[in-house]
Amino acid sequence: MTKQTRHVLGEWVLRGTLVARSPLAVASGEAGSTTDQACARDGLGRLIIPGSALAGIVRPTYEGRDAWGSQALASLLYVEDAVASHSPPVEVRDGVAIDRRTGTAAEHLLYSREVVPVGTSFAWTLRVEAVVRPEEALSKEDAEAWLTEIAHELGRGRELGARTTAGLGRVQLTDATLEWLGTGNREDLLALLSGKASPAQKVDLSGAASSRLVVTVPWRARSPLLVSVAFNGLADRLPQTATKPESDGKEPAAQPYLVVPGTSWKGALRSRAEWIVRTMTGEDAPAHLDAQLAQDLGPVGRLFGRPPVKTRQEGEVVRQPGSRGAARLAEVYSTKPIAGWREALAALAVRTKKSDDAETRLGARIKAAEAVAGTGRLRINDHVAISRWTGGADEGKLFATVAPLPDPEGADPAGADPGGEPMPGSWEPLVVEVDLDRLGTDAEAKSAVYLLALVLRDLAEGWVGIGYGSTRGYGEVSAELGDIDFAFPADTPPAEGRASFTLASFFSDAALRAPFEKAWRSEIAALTPSPAAPGGDR
Numbered sequence: 001m002t003k004q005t006r007h008v009l010g011e012w013v014l015r016g017t018l019v020a021r022s023p024l025a026v027a028s029g030e031a032g033s034t035t036d037q038a039c040a041r042d043g044l045g046r047l048i049i050p051g052s053a054l055a056g057i058v059r060p061t062y063e064g065r066d067a068w069g070s071q072a073l074a075s076l077l078y079v080e081d082a083v084a085s086h087s088p089p090v091e092v093r094d095g096v097a098i099d100r101r102t103g104t105a106a107e108h109l110l111y112s113r114e115v116v117p118v119g120t121s122f123a124w125t126l127r128v129e130a131v132v133r134p135e136e137a138l139s140k141e142d143a144e145a146w147l148t149e150i151a152h153e154l155g156r157g158r159e160l161g162a163r164t165t166a167g168l169g170r171v172q173l174t175d176a177t178l179e180w181l182g183t184g185n186r187e188d189l190l191a192l193l194s195g196k197a198s199p200a201q202k203v204d205l206s207g208a209a210s211s212r213l214v215v216t217v218p219w220r221a222r223s224p225l226l227v228s229v230a231f232n233g234l235a236d237r238l239p240q241t242a243t244k245p246e247s248d249g250k251e252p253a254a255q256p257y258l259v260v261p262g263t264s265w266k267g268a269l270r271s272r273a274e275w276i277v278r279t280m281t282g283e284d285a286p287a288h289l290d291a292q293l294a295q296d297l298g299p300v301g302r303l304f305g306r307p308p309v310k311t312r313q314e315g316e317v318v319r320q321p322g323s324r325g326a327a328r329l330a331e332v333y334s335t336k337p338i339a340g341w342r343e344a345l346a347a348l349a350v351r352t353k354k355s356d357d358a359e360t361r362l363g364a365r366i367k368a369a370e371a372v373a374g375t376g377r378l379r380i381n382d383h384v385a386i387s388r389w390t391g392g393a394d395e396g397k398l399f400a401t402v403a404p405l406p407d408p409e410g411a412d413p414a415g416a417d418p419g420g421e422p423m424p425g426s427w428e429p430l431v432v433e434v435d436l437d438r439l440g441t442d443a444e445a446k447s448a449v450y451l452l453a454l455v456l457r458d459l460a461e462g463w464v465g466i467g468y469g470s471t472r473g474y475g476e477v478s479a480e481l482g483d484i485d486f487a488f489p490a491d492t493p494p495a496e497g498r499a500s501f502t503l504a505s506f507f508s509d510a511a512l513r514a515p516f517e518k519a520w521r522s523e524i525a526a527l528t529p530s531p532a533a534p535g536g537d538r
Helices: 051-061 140-155 186-193 262-281 289-294 299-304 341-348 358-373 442-460 503-508 510-527
Strands: 007-020 077-079 082-084 091-098 105-115 121-132 170-182 213-217 228-230 237-239 257-260 309-313 316-320 327-329 378-386 393-404 430-434 485-487 500-502
Touching: 007 140, 051 077, 051 121, 051 140, 121 140, 140 170, 170 186, 213 442, 262 299, 262 327, 262 442, 262 510, 299 442, 341 358, 358 378, 430 442, 442 503, 442 510, 485 503, 500 503, 503 510
Parallel strands: 237 393
Antiparallel strands: 007 121, 007 170, 077 121, 082 121, 091 105, 213 430, 213 485, 228 237, 309 316, 327 430, 378 393, 485 500
């Protein structure tokens, strides 16, 4: 029996630009010189988004099994690597797991990874063959519809890579064109070879509606807020900074911005959510981190996810798969770049020796302090540990941090002071996106949204600290309940037919709050252990 080959009618080619709307962490699988995970690069050293990663996010757009290929048939979709249009310097994001019992960093779980800066653009090409073959036919029209759907999906913005729920990995397709290259008959082939083929058509990517709950939280820093990185110079810790493009420009700003990474927001809000649920259910946190992560806390896991964990049951190790959370917390940048930051870094990097005279050491320190103060947004804070025996300064325990100043009095994170004059705060709003489909049933989704509302109310009232030293005068933040906006998809209003409301109205309007609170109390009751029987175990 003779096997027939597929008859290729031609191919549709989608070309466009993928823009990183947030920092992007697509790792090469290898450690960098100073990080645990390095960004993916091609043989020429150019930053890339591998085609395998891009294929993963477009796969849900088509359910035809054979079109994706198998061991017997090649795929009809060709996904190329997306190559960066320029070579920006990569940035580094650090992270650490927090022990729920002690509130401090868990041992051996500090990590770092390279990220591609926000605003980086990647040239991308995607091809789909239209074929007639015994196993399956994909017509010219169906192939065009498939690529168009992919373009629309990516035009809305999608996440890929690592830490996508903590502010990384958002990419969006722009400047997309679609071109038909016919090769299935003599006329099409001659037109292609003579340059008379149909010109590429621009794909309309406008009008894509959000399918997620979007919560916007304008906030203010009430004390120095420091998400820090280690530094070896006249200061021991510096604020995390990052570059981003000015407005819609493609090149990053000349000066970096302060940034509060999504990991910091996610860690702080998740810890508060766990505290709320454990308080309501009376459940203590287990002693070990693995057991803490494996603990079933209902809406916490659905909102913030859960890593894969290993537990021991009846002497055997049982592996529980992880789950991705429905909530995505974007990175937050300062509203303005830090002018003079590179000059301040140069002054801080000066090293003095004990053998230097006092004037030399003091002069270097004064110059660094002046350079930092010249940014208008930062200052050097000196600290020293106190000896519990003498009550004096502990020898060798002097350290310094460079920290952002708190928001000025009268600054309104919503954009205007009480007199109506524009006076924005120092930070952009926090944006939380929630994929409602990942929250489970309607009741489970309402319970999770209610927990999120409780967490954000605590944040607004100043009970949630962000970043370094939150128990020592750093990281105090607050917000106004009336400024925190919940915006549901227009076609799925949650209650009372309202698709948008503020957190203030949520807690003041009993009719609006009732279905969420009912679902929350029902789930808490299910999570709460039954009272111990007399003489028995709990």
